[in-house]
Amino acid sequence: MRVETLFWIVVVVLSCLFLLYRHVNRRRLNRALGKLHKIYDEARAGFLSGSRARAYGILPQDAMLGALEAFSEARGGGPPPAFTDLTKREMRFVELLHATTSMNDREFKRTLARLSKQEQKTFQQLRDIYGGPAPRKSYARALIDRVAAYRRSRREAKLAAEHRRVEDEYWSRFDKLQISHVLEWLETEAPRDPDMWHKLVGLNWDYPEIYDILLWVVSQPECDASTAHLVLHLMQPDVAMDMASGGQRWLGASGIVDPADSSEVRLLAMIGKRSEEESFVRHELLPDRLCTEEGNASLMDMMLDEKQRIEGEGRTLPFPLPVKLLSRPVRLAGRKPKTDYDVHDDCVLLPKSLP
Known part of the structure; x- marks a missing residue:
């Protein structure tokens, strides 16, 4: 096989892998954004019923409620718009806000690089406040943790039983x-x-x-x-x-x-x-x-x-x-x-x- 042919085969394979990787990441992001309509509507319903973002809240719900408060103030104190009535600018803000609190660190850094400097500053601050989702564990890591938890519970039960035995033996003497x-x-x-x-x-x-x-x-x-x-x-x-x-x-x-x-x-x-x-x-x-x-x-x-x-x-x-x-x-x-x-x-x- 000629070297040039081998080279282009490698290039094609790597390109396919890269495209597949981007497709998977984009699909994951789209799946997360697909829940945005429901999340926004739930937060809006809570806002209309009196819920507000806590002063020192660190949950994603507080971030969405804070955005709704900003939308309400921009409309002179009126109710925030429904999801379908959001302007393009508001929709982009809500999407980025949701992505900020739902992406893992690698996805967030990659998305952040595509934003303007002002947006990078804003959403980095939000990320620092609310953080992201807990890192997903691999199957092997989850299995190891389950085994460790089982062994720990067995060990604690054994120690507790030994403690009760010693305590009962002590009290039986008096x-x-x-x-x-x-x-x-x-x-x-x-x-x-x-x-x-x-x-x-x-x-x-x-x-x-x-x-x-x-x-x-x-x-x-x-x-x-x-x-x-x-x-x-x-x-x-x-x-x-x-x-x-x-x-x-x-x-x-x-x-x-x-x-x-x-x-x-x-x-x-x-x-x-x-x-x-x-x-x-x-x-x-x-x-x-x-x-x-x-x-x-x-x-x-x-x-x-x-x-x-x-x-x-x-x-x-x-x-x-x-x-x-x-x-x-x-x-x-x-x-x-x-x-x-x-x-x-x-x-x-x-x-x-x-x-």
Whole structure:
């Protein structure tokens, strides 16, 4: 075969492929534009019923509604024209707008190159706002994604089942003691375990019983100083101080409350009393993260400022502040609590293996 013949065969084949490629792309564009009549009519119906483009909308519907608003303003505020009544200029704008939001990146760039500079600038801005359709996946890519999703769901289901198994196994080791019975249990049956008492601070503070429970804890001679520190950081000392001095700043609709009847006040008073007596002699437990992050100095400054405010209003505190307990920096030494007991929300978890 002669070289010239081979050359022209290649040219013809490439030309046919190019024409076929253009035909396919044009057919795809025509198919997209074929839906324009319906899309325009739906947007126009929405516009006439009161729908407007959102200020920061990024959906293609917002683009079409914005065009309809422009058409309406150009006609003095009247209704936008029907699709068949669009002028050539308006029709071209709508077609390009629809193509901008429906073409993939390659088709959009090719179409953009055939427009004037002003049109290129306008529709590039619209493309930046509204974007284009999501890229189509090949069959192989879609199959790979489906397999990956299936494997991921299987793996997540397996992990969830394992998590439930471990959780069920954990909860099966305990009996739950409701917070309303904890104080009686401490006074009658519970072991004298300062490490377990430290755990009780983690009960839910939304329950009023927490104050009586912690009052009992900080009253015990073996109570660790880290437990008292944690109580001070978790409670609201300024509220207790205001109530103890006869203030009404934090009172609800129930009116004046006798400070002697407030477990919150008595809890702070007990910690302050023991602090100034230096009777928190146990320093074994590692301070909690909350105490180390906030520090004692900032808490002490807040309480001193509250005391100054109270005294400025002519009232006094009936108990000392825990100055000695908070005047020292938070210790960074110690150990974590070692106990078989635990707490969860409003319950103490009692190990079934213990008598």
